[in-house]
Amino acid sequence: MCLAVPMEITAIHDKIADVEIAGVTRQVRLELIDAAPAVGDYVIVHAGFAIRRLDREDAIETIKLFQEGLNLELL
Amino acid sequence: MNSFEAFKDPALCRALLAKLVQEADTPYRFMEVCGTHTVSIFQSGLRSLLPQTITHVTGPGCPVCVTHESEVACFLELAARDDIVLATFGDLMRVPGPKGKNLKTAQADGARVEVVYSPVDALAVAAANPGRDTVFLGVGFETTAPAVAATIRLAREQNLKNFRVLSFHKLVPPALAALVADPDINIDAFILPGHVSAIIGATPYGFLAEKHGLPAVVTGFEPLDILSALLEITAMRKSGQPAVVNAYTRVVANEGNPVARAVMDEVFTPVDALWRGLGVLPGSGLAVREEFADFDALGLPGVSLPDAPPLAGCRCGEVLKGKMAPNECPLFDKACTPATPVGPCMVSTEGGCAAYHKYRLEL
Ligand code: SF4
Numbered sequence: 001m002c003l004a005v006p007m008e009i010t011a012i013h014d015k016i017a018d019v020e021i022a023g024v025t026r027q028v029r030l031e032l033i034d035a036a037p038a039v040g041d042y043v044i045v046h047a048g049f050a051i052r053r054l055d056r057e058d059a060i061e062t063i064k065l066f067q068e069g070l071n072l073e074l075l
Numbered sequence: 076m077n078s079f080e081a082f083k084d085p086a087l088c089r090a091l092l093a094k095l096v097q098e099a100d101t102p103y104r105f106m107e108v109c110g111t112h113t114v115s116i117f118q119s120g121l122r123s124l125l126p127q128t129i130t131h132v133t134g135p136g137c138p139v140c141v142t143h144e145s146e147v148a149c150f151l152e153l154a155a156r157d158d159i160v161l162a163t164f165g166d167l168m169r170v171p172g173p174k175g176k177n178l179k180t181a182q183a184d185g186a187r188v189e190v191v192y193s194p195v196d197a198l199a200v201a202a203a204n205p206g207r208d209t210v211f212l213g214v215g216f217e218t219t220a221p222a223v224a225a226t227i228r229l230a231r232e233q234n235l236k237n238f239r240v241l242s243f244h245k246l247v248p249p250a251l252a253a254l255v256a257d258p259d260i261n262i263d264a265f266i267l268p269g270h271v272s273a274i275i276g277a278t279p280y281g282f283l284a285e286k287h288g289l290p291a292v293v294t295g296f297e298p299l300d301i302l303s304a305l306l307e308i309t310a311m312r313k314s315g316q317p318a319v320v321n322a323y324t325r326v327v328a329n330e331g332n333p334v335a336r337a338v339m340d341e342v343f344t345p346v347d348a349l350w351r352g353l354g355v356l357p358g359s360g361l362a363v364r365e366e367f368a369d370f371d372a373l374g375l376p377g378v379s380l381p382d383a384p385p386l387a388g389c390r391c392g393e394v395l396k397g398k399m400a401p402n403e404c405p406l407f408d409k410a411c412t413p414a415t416p417v418g419p420c421m422v423s424t425e426g427g428c429a430a431y432h433k434y435r436l437e438l
Contacts, residue, residue: 004111004270004273006079029193029225031225031228031338032221032222032225032332032334032335032338033332033334033335034328034332034333034334034335042079044270044273046218046219046222046270047164047192047193047194047219047222047223048192048193048194048195048196048222049193049221049222049225051218051221051222051270051273051274051332051335052326052327052328052332054325054326055324055325055326056078056079056325058324058325059078059079059081059082059325060078062325063078063081063082063087066087066091066303067087069094070087070090070091070094
């Protein structure tokens with residue numbers, strides 16, 4: 001039930017954003033998010049609300065750390 | 076590959092798994108306390124690939140499953156009332172209550188029950204049903220409670236007079252505290268729920284390491300997230316330095332989401348709550364605050380928590396505490412299947428019994 005999916009913001013109208021993932025579009029509310037998101041950001045969506053913005057740099061950094069730890073070159 | 080897709084990358088996963096197999100030389104049992112982790116550990120095939128030394132135990136991470144028998148009886152009584160429209164997440168529809176009743180059978184008996192995707196959709200249900208109270212069933216952990224709180228604020232802004240919430244929300248840290256205080260629980264480490272933690276952060280779990288010496292890792296839901304959490308746990312066990320680690324930093328800030336928490340705290344206040352299998356846990360639930368009493372379904376005349384007996388033969392209580400694996404329940408896959416569920420752990424897609432049933436070839 002805590003299933004929450006990352007979706008990409010395609011438009012923002014005040015407290016509501018249009019989000020999209022794999023061709024599925026929805027509207028989500030922005031009252032709960034702690035940093036104002038921008039179009040193109042990914043947000044975690046749960047029960048009709050965006051609850052966090054995904055940090056792209058952090059994701060890249062984490063993957064890099066894995067690769068370095070494993071001596072891999074994948075991306 | 077986009078930077079978030081990389082967390083599913085099979086080559087990277089295989090390399091991480093190989094490392095885990097190499098490192099995990101002393102046995103341990105870890106518990107996951109989030110239904111989405113349960114599903115993803117099975118669905119990704121990880122469960123059958125884990126080294127022999129690592130045992131996965133499923134915990135109380137399915138909100139529908141931990142909803143107490145009395146709470147189920149309470150909302151079924153509401154469903155039977157002519158003056159009430161219920162709005163609910165779909166997961167609750169088939170949760171069995173007394174005498175084999177559930178919301179689906181109630182619907183067949185004439186109850187007005189609307190399945191919604193968001194609590195906000197329940198406001199439209201209320202607006203469409205003047206003359207009746209629309210009650211939203213507030214079931215869920217810290218991930219969900221802020222959304223319900225924000226909805227109650229919207230209802231007040233819209234001056235809706237016939238919308239109420241039956242708040243049976245539950246809080247994860249008090250349940251973990253109860254679990255680790257139980258001397259019969261044999262768990263060596265935890266992987267902690269990513270989206271609950273997106274709201275509350277990593278700090279509230281500190282007691283697991285500090286007081287109980289248990290390593291615990293907040294992580295996401297991709298195979299790479301789970302593997303890296305297990306590697307982290309393995310390393311902490313080796314070094315003898317247990318800690319609570321946040322490995323889901325792309326989503327979870329250590330301090331969580333203060334905006335969502337403020338909304339939740341404005342509308343709700345912690346109270347003792349009933350959990351299936353775990354009983355009454357202090358400060359583990361959320362009640363609607365006095366200031367929002369007009370939106371509290373427990374304030375409606377005739378609403379109470381009836382006594383309800385445990386479901387005959389169902390061992391969900393033990394499954395939720397990790398004391399029994401679902402396939403050790405005598406009814407598992409016999410009297411109890413997803414088509415004929417005896418208990419909520421077989422109803423909910425996130426329930427331990429449902430996961431064991433669906434992926435039983437991998438057991
Ligand atoms: S298998 Fe069915 S009866 Fe047994 S614990 Fe699970 S839900 Fe309950």
